[in-house]
Amino acid sequence: MPVGAFADPAPGLPEADGHVAVGDGLVPLVLAADCLPVALAGDGGVAMIHCGWRGLAAGIVGNGVEAAEARAATIGPGIGPCCYEVGETVLAAFEALGPGLASGRMLDLREVARRQLRQAGVEEIEVCELCTSCHPELFFSHRRDGEPTGRQAGLAWRD
Ligand SMILES: [Zn+2]
Structure with a gap:
């Protein structure tokens, strides 16, 4: 395959800011470079949601919590x-x-995100306090680096 050409790994799936996996064997993933990758886990499955201000304002946290029946989250x-x-x-x-x-x-x-998680009924919340922009040795940051920059990947799975 020529460099730069990739087959669509999931033809027909819409582009989305959040993914929920029900059952085992699927690992939802989001890419972010300043936006928050948030992992959710509950009886309904595991989810990764990509939380920029627009998604947060549009209710992605509540939607993700509902879909995963989430009781725990990591920001x-x-x-x-x-x-x-x-x-x-x-x-x-x-x-x-x-x-x-x-x-x-x-x-x-x-x-x-933490307040929205609490409002949605999630009580167990872990938060990474590291700022992507302040830590060039650890993270990509769109605000700091502009485009092109890389992305962090956030993944969630069930053991
Ligand atoms: Zn900072």
Whole structure:
């Protein structure tokens, strides 16, 4: 196969920001480079959801929790409030979650996801506090590097 040409590994599947695997043998994966990769696990299966501000504002956390019947979640590395300056539109999208999500225009996306997980009934939540933009030795960061940059992969599976 020539370099740069890849067969579509899943013809017919729509592109999506979240995947739920029901049963064993499938490993959902998301790619991110500042957005949060969030893993969900519950009686309905395991899920990976890709959480940028648009997806979070559109309810991807609640949808993922419902689909996986999630009781536990892990929020992976993403851009921290130290580096995530946003505009009024983005801040306004999360006003309903209450105060303390932002310092000025610096939004804490992890806290957005954590509050939404709690609202959806998930009590067991682990959070990676590392900022992708602050750690070039560990992570790709779209904000820091621009395009092209790499992506982190987040995967979830059942033992
Ligand atoms: Zn940072």
